[in-house]
Amino acid sequence: LPGLAGSEDPADAAALVALADRAAAHHLGLRTDDALADLAATASPLMQGAALAVRVLLDLDPAAELGGRAAGWIDGAGTADSRRALTRRLGGLLTAAGPLLQSSPAALTPLLDRVEHLADQDFLDRLPALRGGFDALSPAARDRLLHTVTERLGDRIDLALDASPALLALWAAADAAGLAALEALPRPGTQAPTAVPAPEGPEAAQAVEAPPERAPLAPEADSPRLAPADRWRLLLGRERDRLPAGARRYAHALDELYGAGRGEGASDLDLGRVGGQGGGQDASFPTAREWSQELEALFGADVREEVLAGAAEAGRTDVLTQLDPQAVRPSVELLSSVLSLAGGMPEAQLARLRPLVRRLVDELAKELATRLRPALSGLSTPRPTRRPGGKLDLARTLRANLAHTRRRPDGTVVVVPERPVFSTRASREADxxxxxxxxxxxxxxxxxxxxxxxxxxxxxxxxxxxxxxxxxxxxxxxxxxxxxxxxxxxxxxxxxxxxxxxxxxxxxxxxxxxxxxxxxxxxxxxxxxxxxxxxxxxxxxxxxxxxxxxxxxxxxxxxxxxxxxxxxxxxxxxxxxxxxxxxxxxxxxxxxxxxxxx
Structure with missing residues (x-):
């Protein structure tokens, strides 16, 4: 178990969950308890999530404590690093979601509640990270979870409307006018009506004054309220046809990266193809540039960079040219992905990537050098010596000869260097x-x-x-x-x-x-x-x-x-x-x- 602490491989998280079954049968004891505690405290985010789930499966920790910690991960996901850690921790935790839901249904309740009670903008900011974490579940498992959640919610209509009675009346009038216009349209196999009488009376004035259709969801606009069930459809990537029109833009943009997923239920007939993967009914984005622009319109520049970096890690070479070398957050994970993709590129494409790779390497090397320099102090600078041959170390010579002074006739005092101090020559001929x-x-x-x-x-x-x-x-x-x-x-x-x-x-x-x-x-x-x-x-x-x-x-x-x-x-x-x-x-x-x- 200690050797798994740094793993980012989902297969290792699954192996840890499989070990829980054997541990429960064979009573592995205190050593397993201690090793799992160490993993939960100090391991990589993926293995932390898996270890915490396994400790609940083995009755080493209470289920409610796990749910509370998972809810805290969501609350703390306000930066790029914390959102990335949220995705990994959720992925490790949800690897054990099936056994957890069977043995300790209450374990995930605080997590489910937190998703439903986040402010709309906070939820949208975390949506790509949440979608990435829940992508650890197979499509069929996500269907089952969505069914469980919507059944718990009753998939109820949110009747709490923050609007004045006058505005509600205008909306009702617009609805009535829209219904009348739809009924007036010709149906297949019928002739169009010759004329439609215009509405008269107060309703006509209200219909004319009805506000325009609300703009789609976007960070720069006031986002409409998202029903709890719709939040789960978004982060689980299921039942897209039941989402409001504005929310479908988010689902479409994220499907380009995550698609339908892998495992049980991935080949369902109702799934289209998005970004080369099974995803949704909408057509994929024609170019990486258009996808990048849509991500920025929906989530903002920072989250856009995170999603594109995730796509690069997943093997999408076409998004690399959309990453801004000056704006991207340098990370070893991104650099690793770019380098692995660059290995099979022709030189013409690689030349366009060199500014990005150069900045990533330079920034990471500069940061590392700043941290390593104190540990190497005294190794890269010449050392003082009494032996002549090197340069005179003026500062040390002055300090060593302050007792040897002479006063000149004009009253000035000079230091006599009776004991000069030199610097050893720093040579590239290494010792x-x-x-x-x-x-x-x-x-x-x-x-x-x-x-x-x-x-x-x-x-x-x-x-x-x-x-x-x-x-x-x-x-x-x-x-x-x-x-x-x-x-x-x-x-x-x-x-x-x-x-x-x-x-x-x-x-x-x-x-x-x-x-x-x-x-x-x-x-x-x-x-x-x-x-x-x-x-x-x-x-x-x-x-x-x-x-x-x-x-x-x-x-x-x-x-x-x-x-x-x-x-x-x-x-x-x-x-x-x-x-x-x-x-x-x-x-x-x-x-x-x-x-x-x-």
């Missing part, structure tokens, strides 16, 4: 060598990006020579790209199997002075080759005196996804394994270079 051995198999996208950015920052330390080895089933030496993380990331191809032993064998061939060499392996340790070869390479490196470290994760938070059994064998063979963020790795490197610990 230490860092070899990053990075797993680029299919499950390591985020770690590859953080590894490349970290390597670029560490490459700026004069006393450290940084090497970058990327491996899947083969090893590629990308050391010459370390100073340019964009070039490095565009060169890396993520995917394939895992052969850690081959990466370590190549690293061992680069070592000249083992005692001044750091070998860091970034991997999930799902070794595809026989484990004996990997353990042999680790023992050989440990015996040589090199400093070894296995990074079970290298992301911003250091939440790991790795094979715990293999990691334990590596520790026994002589390589410590830890879940490290880039900052923690920089501290480890700095401690070794300063000689503070081995």
């Amino acid at each position: 230490w060598r860092l070899i990053l051995v990075v797993d680029v198999s299919g499950s390591m996208e985020a770690s590859v990006i953080w590894s490349a950015l970290t390597a670029a920052v560490l490459g700026g330390v004069p006393t450290l020579s940084t090497h970058f080895l990327a491996f899947s089933t083969q090893v590629v030496d990308l050391t010459d790209r370390v100073e340019d993380p964009l070039s490095l990331l565009l060169e890396v191809r993520v995917g394939g199997g895992t052969h850690i032993a081959a990466g370590l064998a190549h690293a061992r061939s680069l070592i000249t002075v083992p005692s001044r060499t750091l070998v860091v392996v970034v991997s999930d340790f799902e070794e595809g080759a026989p484990i004996g070869g990997l353990l042999g390479e680790v023992r050989a490196l440990a015996a040589s005196g090199a400093h070894l470290l296995g990074c079970a994760a290298l992301d911003d938070e250091g939440t790991p996804r790795y094979s715990v059994p293999v990691a334990r064998q590596l520790v026994a063979a002589g390589m410590p394994v830890a879940a490290l963020s880039p900052l923690a790795l920089a501290r480890w490197v700095g401690d070794r270079l300063r000689g503070e610990s081995r």
